[in-house]
Every structure is written in C-alpha cells, then in structure tokens.
Amino acid sequence: MLSRTADQLYWMARYVERAENIARILEVSYRMSLMPEETREGLSIWGSAVQIGGNWDEFDAAYGTVNRQNVIRHLALDSNNTSSIYSCIQVARENARALRGSITTEMFESLNATWIELSGIDEPRLAAQGYQNFFDWVKERSHLFRGVIDSTLLRDESHHFIDLGDAIERADNTARLLDGKYHILLPSVEDVGGVLDYYQWGAVLRAVSAFRSYHRIYRNVITPERVAQLLILRADMPRSLHASFNRITDTLDLLCGTRIYECRRQAGEIHARLHFGRMSDIFKSGLHEFLTDFLKSQGSFAVQMQRDFLMIA
Amino acid sequence: MxxxxxxxxxxxxxxxxxxxxxxxxxxxxxxxxxxxxxxxxxxxxxxxxxxxxxxxxxxxxxxxxxxxxxxxxxxxxxxxxELNGVLPDDGILPIKVFLRPTQLTQIDSEIRDFVVPYVETARSNPLDAAHELSQALTERIVYTEGSSHVHSTASDALKNGRGVCQDMAHVFIACARELGMPARYVSGYLYTGDEATPQVASHAWAAVWIEGLGWVSFDLANKTCGTERHIGLAVGLDYASSAPxxxxxxxxxxxxxxxxxxxxxxx
Amino acid sequence: MQRRLFDEMTSPDGSARPAYRHISDWLKWSTLDRLRQRSTEAEVLFRRLGITFIVYGDDGGTERLIPFDVIPRVFSADEWKRLSDGSIQRVRALNMFLHDLYHDRNVMRAGIIPEDVILANAQYQPQMQGFTVPGGIYTHIAGIDIVRVSENEFYVLEDNLRSPSGVAYMLENRQVMMRLFPELFSEMRIAPVDHYPDVLLRTLRGVAPGGAQDPTVVLLTPGAYNSAYYEHAFLADEMGIELVEGADLFVADNAVFMRTTEGPRRVDVIYRRIDDDFIDPLAFRHDSSLGVPGLLSVYRSGRVTIANAMGTGVADDKSIYPYVPALVRFYLGEEPLLANVPTYLLREKDDLAYTLEHLDELVVKEVHGSGGYGMLVGPASTAAQIEIFRHKILANPSNYIAQPTLALSTCPTLVEQGIAPRHVDLRPYVLSGEETVVMPGGLTRVALVEGSLVVNSSQGGGTKDTWILEE
Structure with missing residues (x-):
C-alpha cells in the first residue's frame, strides 16, 4: 500500500477520534461548570479545557478572556483552530475524499454527511440546540463512523492503519484529560471522597463513558485514585490507556508480520508498563509525572511508527 | 597553466x-x-x-x-x-537553441532599448557588437556582492545597475540574444592570483556564438574575455540549467x- | 461558404446512410419521452459514478458533469479503417520525428521544417537531446482530433501528444449505453472498447527500461484538484496500478522508488499526467511541488520510462502542425491517409494579409492555446469582436494561425426541441509501444448549441458514444 494512503487512513481515523474527544472534554467542563462552585472554579474549569484540547497561546491571542462562550467557540466551531471539532471533521473528510478508492462508499457517505451538517452549525444554532445535545451528536456521529468501518471495511492493511490512528489518538486524549483534570482538581483533594469529588470526578467518568462501569467495578465512592486506575490500568475499560495499547500492539503484530520494527519494540515497552504496572507505584512517583512520561513515550512511538510504515517524519 | x-x-x-x-x-x-x-x-x-x-x-x-x-x-x-576565450562548439545541441529566452533572461522593454545602439554592428560585425555590448554593460552594472539572489533576472540587474557575476552574465546573454546572437551561460572557476584568500562563490560568465570563430567568452565581472585562468564547469541557457x-x-x-x-x- | 452540411445519419436524398440504418429505424420507433427518460437515467448513472470535471474561470473551480447525448455516433468498418490507419500512420511519423529531432535532426538538414520553428519553440526540450527512449517511442498515448466535412473528406484538426485526456469518457459512455440500450448491442455488431485499460497497461509494460522483469507501472497525477483527476483515478483503478502523487515517489541510487508501507518499491514506468514543466523541480520549474526531484537524472540514465516522454509538446504545437503531412512523407515514404486542414501561418506576410482580409470567414487560433480558448470563429463573431481580435493579431502575428471555417459534419442529437443535427468531432486514441494500435472508437464531442462549432467541454460541448460496426 502507498505510504500516503496509509497516512491518510491513519489521520482520518485520528481526526474523527479527536473530534469525539474534544466533544468529551467540552462536555466534562460543561458539566463541572454547572456545579455550584462555578464562581470559584469556573475559570480554571474552562481554562483547563483549552489546556487539554487546544493550544493555549492560540486561544489567548484570539480571545483573551476565558469563559464558557469563548472556549466552546474555540474548541467546537473555530475554523482557525486546527484542533477544533470543525477542523477535525473537515480534515478527516478531506482525507476520506482523497481515499475514495480505498475506503467503502458507506464510510465516505457517513463522514460526508457529518461534515455537511456540521458546516451548517453556527454559534446561535449551537446555543439554541443545547450544548449537551451538540456534544452527544458529535459522539454519535463518531460512533456511527466506527460502526460503519466495522461492518463494511475489509480487514486488511487499511483497517489496521485506521485502528492505529483511532487507538493512538484515544490513548493520547485519555491521558491528557486525566492529567489536565487531576491538576485542576488538586486543590480540593484534601476533601477526598467528599461531595465535590463525586461531582467533579463523576463528570470526568461520564466524559469517558465510564460512570456506570466505575460503579459496576468498584461499588464504592468515587476517588481520584480509583478513577486513575480505571482509566490507566484496566484493560477491560475501552478508553483506558491499557486497552488502547492492547489494540495498538495487536494491530502492529498484524502489520509487522515477520518483519522487525523499532516502533513495535517501543509499543511493547509502553504496553508492559501498563500491563504490569501497579497503581501504588504510579502514585508514589507521581501521577502527573507518570502521565507526562506516558505522553512523551507515546509521542515518540507515534513518530517512529510513521517512520517505519509511512516513510515520513 | x-x-x-x-x-x-x-x-x-x-x-x-x-x-x-x-x-x-x-x-x-x-x-x-x-x-x-x-x-x-x-x-x-x-x-x-x-x-x-x-x-x-x-x-x-x-x-x-x-x-x-x-x-x-x-x-x-x-x-x-590560453585560447583567448574562444572555443569550438561541441555539437551536442543546435546552436540556435541558445537564442531562446528563459525566465531568468526574459527580454523586456528596458533590455530592448538598451541594445538599440548595437543592432547595426550586430548585423555587420557580431564580434565587435559583443565587445561593445560587454563594455557598455560593465559601465552600466556595478559589481556588488549580495545585491541579488539566485532567482534575480537579467532585467532586475539592468534596472538596479548592480549585480554579481551571475547577473552580469544574464544581462549580457539577454542582450546578445535580443541582437540575434546565440549566447550561453558558463559556470566555473577563476584563478585570481590571490592564493591566500578563499573565494566565497564559484564563478560564472557568458559566451556568444560568432559564426566562423566559435563560442567567445565574456567575463563581465572581471572586464575580460576568457583566459587560461578560467575553468569551465557547465554550460546552459542560464543559471537555472547550469548551476553547480x-x-x-x-x-x-x-x-x-x-x-x-x-x-x-x-x- | 454556401455548402451543404454533411449529416452523419441522413443522405441528401433523405435516406439513412448505411452505417446508420439501424439507428435511424430505432429513432423512428423510440418516442422522445423514452429517449429523454433514458437520458435522465444516464445522468443519474454519471453522477453516481462521480464522473465530473472541474471548470476553471468563474471563481475557483466548480465540479460539473459533461452533458452526454444518448444517440451514438456510428462508423462503418470501411470508414473506420481509413481513420484508424490514418491515425496510426500519423502517430508513427510523429514518433519518428521526435526521435530525429532529439538526435540527428535529419528533418532540418533536409529542409523539411525550418530550424527556427522548432528551436524557438518553448516545447522543444534541450534535456531530451541525445538520449534514446525505450523502443524509440515518445508519445505512447496520443489523441488525434479529426473532423469530417463530407462523405470522403476527413481532416485532422490537431494532434494531442502530451497527455491527452477524455479516454475515461469513451469507456464510461460505453458502459452507460450498454446499460441503457442492451437491445441495440445485441442487434448490431459493435466493436468493444472496454479492454482499453488492458491494452494501455500492456503498452506501458512493454516500454519498461531494459532488464525490468516484472515492471512496476504507476500513474502520476497532480492530485485531487486537477480537472482530470477522476480519469486518473479511474484508469489507475482499471489497470490495477498505484495512483501516485509526486511526494509518493523519490529518487535514490539512480532509480525511482515509491513510498509504501512495506518500504521503498522500485518504479519502472511512470504514466504521468503532469506537464513537463512540473515534473522535476531540480530541472524545470523550481517551485513545482507536483514532481519528483531528481527524476530527469534517472530518466536520462535510462532507468525509468516516462510516458509520454518529456518534450513531446514540440510535435503537437500548432506551429508544427502544418508540416505533419510532409513528415509522414519524409519518415514513412507514404502519402498521408488523413489530410490537414489548410492552415495560414500569420508569421508569413502573405498569409497574414489574406487572413486580415477574411477574418469573418476564418477561424484564428493562438499557436500555443488549447481548450478552445483564445480563438476567433469568424462567421460566428460580431464585427466588434472581429475588430478586437484584429488588434490582438497585429500586436503579435506569429502567435496565430488561421484556418477556413470547416463545415463540420452533424449528427442527430437529443436537444430541448427534439432530435436535431449538431456538429461533432472525433478523438481516437492511439497507443504506441511494442506495436501501434488504435482503439475501435474514441471520444465524439458534440457542440450542443445550435450552429456552434466549439465542441470543448469547457465551452458547452457534450459527448457521445462512438460505435464502430464490425463487418
């Protein structure tokens, strides 16, 4: 397969997943902002959304003031922000258009329909429709797209590169979300297991569709430690780092065949940390440090993967 | 040598x-x-x-x-x-190809006006015309390092009155072609006699085709014809096709x- | 100019010409409604296939569907033999001309073409000098534009030797016609064209550099924004070869490679659909991002084949066109089977004078223009338009040629008013590799506006399927 084709498949998947994750990040901020503490925490809540999902300097230059309206505009609809939902879907759809020979018609049609609808949404419409409804719609379209891939696309190399893009982007976002929220919630952690924790960490869990899973697994109050464990180490939690790296290593094995690639080694190394790691050790050396280190190794793994398969970077 | x-x-x-x-x-x-x-x-x-x-x-x-x-x-x-800057043709390309203007040696009204005084001579005695042209251009264009870049055209150099060896060669070539004389660009080296100071660039000059004589080199930057101190590297229609x-x-x-x-x- | 228009279907006595007998009957019992319904179906099919082209000019580029006419253009086997033999003859001579031009230049020594016409031509490519392409083939894919003015008079309007487009329409038109009118295909013996991609691939593989065992062929496109991108994707798909962009290819160790997920893969033949100027930024336009840096060096070392070769444009230029019949005689020692349209070269004093006096009768074209732009169709222009053009000519006469306005043949066409005659031309495709062949058919373009002679799709032209009857 042409490296460019693989690259376009990979980025198409990454951008759709990123759009979904931006919606999730906005959703968690939105929910938190509805808490009574909004006056005290409001700014940092919306500020952290920018920190996690976008580019702080770009936001600052374009808007200056952190508030709900500006942050949602920046992350959802701003065509100048390359990682807004709008831009992500646009780029994903551009890639899909160029890939029309390599993907199924249903895939293109699904993404194209999302793009057409999204490009008709402006701020007043978004507000009128309700923010929560918009976030749900973005997630729904992303789920639909994944479902279309699952039920129409041949399980060959094309599928593998889509899987890689999807899993790499997801791991990246979960780590950033966790790190960003953990940071912002630190001041209130003295009140472990308190009401505030319940709502704020609850919002994080809801944002990664893990609220119910949390209770099914732990049957206990929400604590940051358990949330971290769920999103980092639990292999059965679909958006966790461990689950993502299970997918990444499995997919790489299919792509590598008998050949030996450096990126496979790096993925294995990261996977081992998630597979054999212990939460107590992670907390001992610092969650923030662990996540920073994870994002760094995953970043260099992604670059190596592109070098190995896509002949770029 | x-x-x-x-x-x-x-x-x-x-x-x-x-x-x-x-x-x-x-x-x-x-x-x-x-x-x-x-x-x-x-x-x-x-x-x-x-x-x-x-x-x-x-x-x-x-x-x-x-x-x-x-x-x-x-x-x-x-x-x-030492051949006084005269070389026979190597027979690879038809000589008339070297009449063709290129992006870097595009003819404009300024160049057209500049060559008017040489039109007559170019017809009767092309070699004299080439010498006169070379003389006039060395007076018109002052050798100035850093006054141009690789995409500068003949017309830029004539307008600015400044340039390096590459620009001077381009103007000369454009004028010669406008006068109906095939001209080519030559990149190469020059032995200046100064063995202590390294040069910061390779050299370039131009050559015109004189029927019955051959390719005659004109190194405007040094106000001379080709000499035994010149070593040619590559020829082309302009810098773009013969750049080292x-x-x-x-x-x-x-x-x-x-x-x-x-x-x-x-x- | 008071000449009867030649109609492809109907003889002056009102009877159907032999090749059209079946079509004529069919049209008689087909109701207009039924034809219109089929026509709508065809449009739906084309839209679904995504067969669009991009028109530049308005603002940016807009995607449009080329109008398709459901009434086919038909040739008898005899008529076709003449056209195909003539096209092959012409392309063989042009290939020999290109080889000669870039080697010994016998044609100039013999005084057949003045040196200046060639050497001053910007399409003459010095970088092609003195190197031999595989099989001596320069134009592997050629499109010869032919018009008809009477039963026995055919003229070549133009040779397209760089990267002629439109062949996808020939193939898709046939697919659509077979779906819409299967009965016609079972009743008439129509030569198939569907194997074109196969023949093209064989042609391209046949000109691979020596030593390539199982040559890898790719199609190099400028990308999704090119007006003919659909055709590039279609042909690559049909041939089962990679559709690549410049950035997918790179040069190393004196060979061209494509970047694949399994590492670099050697490329032997590049069917390129980008212009010479853009093909190698190190040799030509330095600002081109469409090409492959270093490609010229591999090409000149004979380690990759480029189809069509670089520098073929010099042979299809309007300034060379008038000499093509002489080239056929010079290289093949044969009389041309297809004639040229008489052409006035406005750089010649007498021709210029004649043209200026007869602007209202002539077609005047820019020497380097294409696509029907920058031309004057005298009989169809107002006095004011003619005057404006007169000034353009006088400013730079050598930039123009003039030809008599030909009474292009007409073919019945489904238009708003019903079935009416419309002017048509024909572009057969000639493939040159180990052998030279022409596809039985081609692209018939039709000027949909009543009386119009401009068939270009960018200016309101449509297409028809072209049928060659087997004996």
Missing part, C-alpha cells in the same frame, strides 16, 4: 532534514582550452553520475539520513591553455545557511 581547485559547500539547518536531492554540475569537461588531470566530487549521501542534455557531467546526490548539515566538495587539477548545485530538501526550517569556500591556486 596548471590550476588546483578546492571547492567546498556546506549547508547548515536549524532543524534536521530527512531527505534531500541535489543536482551537482561540478565536474569540468575536457575541451581545447582545458584538460582535467585529476578530479573528484564527494558529497554526504549517495552520488550517481549522469550527463544532462547540454552534455554537462552531473551527479545526483541523495541524502536520506536525518542530518543537520550537508556538505559537498569538488577537488582537482586542470591544465588550461541545485537541490531540494524535506524537513528543516525555512532558514538554510550556506557556506562556500573556493580555493583556486596554481600547481
């Missing part, structure tokens, strides 16, 4: 580059005025020799490692003979720092 050339070019990049390709026209050909005794081209990466449509001896240099620096060098010894080095790269930032050192000494 035996001339020793040591020509080294180093490109530096702030950000690493991952792939680069270059065409090197860094190998002199044998002709009645020069004989290559020894010559060697080296570069960082892999070199493949080939010959272009003008008969120039070229190399393609490909570097596909991640690097911050690329260096290219050409070293050798050439034995030259021309390359593209992937990666790296906008900025590229190029250091050139040319040592031309007598053996």
């Amino acid at each position: 035996r001339i020793v050339v040591r020509h080294r070019t180093v490109y530096n990049y702030d950000h690493a580059i991952r792939y680069s390709t270059q065409y090197l026209r860094l190998t002199p050909r044998n002709n009645p005025s020069q004989r290559v005794i020894r010559w060697n081209v080296e570069g960082q990466g892999r070199l493949s020799p080939w010959t272009d449509g003008f008969g120039n001896l070229c190399h393609t240099l490909v570097c596909d490692e991640i690097v911050n620096q690329i260096s290219v060098s050409a070293n050798g010894i050439v034995e030259t003979t 080095l021309r390359g593209v790269r992937e990666g790296g930032s906008e900025s590229e720092r190029m250091d050139v050192q040319v040592m031309v000494t007598q053996a």
